[in-house]
Amino acid sequence: MSSLNALSTPTRNRILNALPPEEFERLSAYLEPVELMLGEVLYRPNEPITHVYFPNVGTVSIVCQLEDGKSVEAGMVGNEGMFGVCVFLGSVTSPLQAVVQLPGNALRMRADVLRAEFKRGEHLQDLLLRYTQAFIIQIAQTAACNRIHPIDGRLARWLLMCQDRAASGELQLTHEFIAVMLGTRRAGVSEAAAKLQDEGIIRYRRGHVSILNRHGMEGKSCECYPVVKKEFDRLLGGNGRVW
Amino acid sequence: MSSLNALSTPTRNRILNALPPEEFERLSAYLEPVELMLGEVLYRPNEPITHVYFPNVGTVSIVCQLEDGKSVEAGMVGNEGMFGVCVFLGSVTSPLQAVVQLPGNALRMRADVLRAEFKRGEHLQDLLLRYTQAFIIQIAQTAACNRIHPIDGRLARWLLMCQDRAASGELQLTHEFIAVMLGTRRAGVSEAAAKLQDEGIIRYRRGHVSILNRHGMEGKSCECYPVVKKEFDRLLGGNGRVW
DNA sequence: TGAGTTGTGTGCGTTGCCGTACTGTGTTCA
């Protein structure tokens, strides 16, 4: 069917896609496709990181785990970015965890290869650094959001971020999982989700959320969504949507 | 009195101090000493950043401002680091604000000079990247902390971080200012501070906090303090104390 | 088909914090 060869549509990852052809070609020998399985833990806190990942489809949560077993999401990564920033920032470990949130697939690369490529100081370095800046803003805004904003706005924001990265309004998610990401009770998510459903903004059933009215959801979201979105678009050359 | 010349004790900033002499010497021509005045706003959200700062003494808060005028601290910078990371990450603006929290002084450098130095890929690059990693961990932990931990632990943690960076247990701080940083009510800070004072851990009076029992304070702090501290020590070659 | 598992609805008492407000006490000026 498709007459497009592998190199012309090599990946849906926007960082890799932004590379000039010769740089991408050099890298592609080291890129290995992998599946991202729902709930899979790709990085465990403080364990050596062997690979970095460039998602094509699906999303990964960067999660901070606390002593009592609670956890809170610090950031979300989809095909707009990569995870494993600590590798080129100079560390082989990180106290943060990476968990697959929406299943999909990614291209991964050995950490030492990425480090060497980064050191060359070409386009990849620029792209990774700009992504790092966007990621920092995402976390910082989350820090403020977690402190100030009520659960309803946070849930709406979180679902919008998922939709952006999933390239779809059909999300395989349980209230339980969302609760862990937002750092709240499951029951709290159920209540907030019920409100959104009553207003016709989403519809959900057993482990599945459909976003029916994106515009309505944007109205329910806290201010943090547009702040972070703008920053991503500005830094990563957004076209209005993340994908 | 002191027979030490300017170059042998050029600064108390630990990033600059970690540079090899020849690299520092090249930079020093571009380093300009500036005072950090209490409450001074060094970066305003989304306004072009012309200089980066390497604090010697004093601390600066990186603050996220929300629409309703509330604000929450995302990170704290003292002589262990620098601020203006967005400059070498590839952006001239940032939605975050930088406010002087404890007065002191810093060395500043023009943004374009720093960018060029960074691009050389020598030690400064390594140091700045490692610092960026530590800073990310700090913000991420704050995001979780803001969500989960009660105000008493957060206050203790915040005071410890101040003490580390101030190289002193005598802090010029009002409850009002602390409240803005923690993103809570002033009254909430007063209550939490009163508890610490009752236990003999701190003593305060009109705009001044003395830390009397550091060990006791560590016991009151939430887990986030040691997590972030360890990461800073690990990445920036800590000696047990930040200064 | 029926038992077990997983996901959601809902309720209830509790609590930490919010918003607000007013008082009292140091500090700083005119």
Add this chain to the structure above:
DNA sequence: TGAACACAGTACGGCAACGCACACAACTCA
């Protein structure tokens, strides 16, 4: 010296979210 101001003490009603718990519904698999 006294007025004005900035900072801290304290109180009170209100509420969002918490922890917990139980019932029911949907899906899975023997």
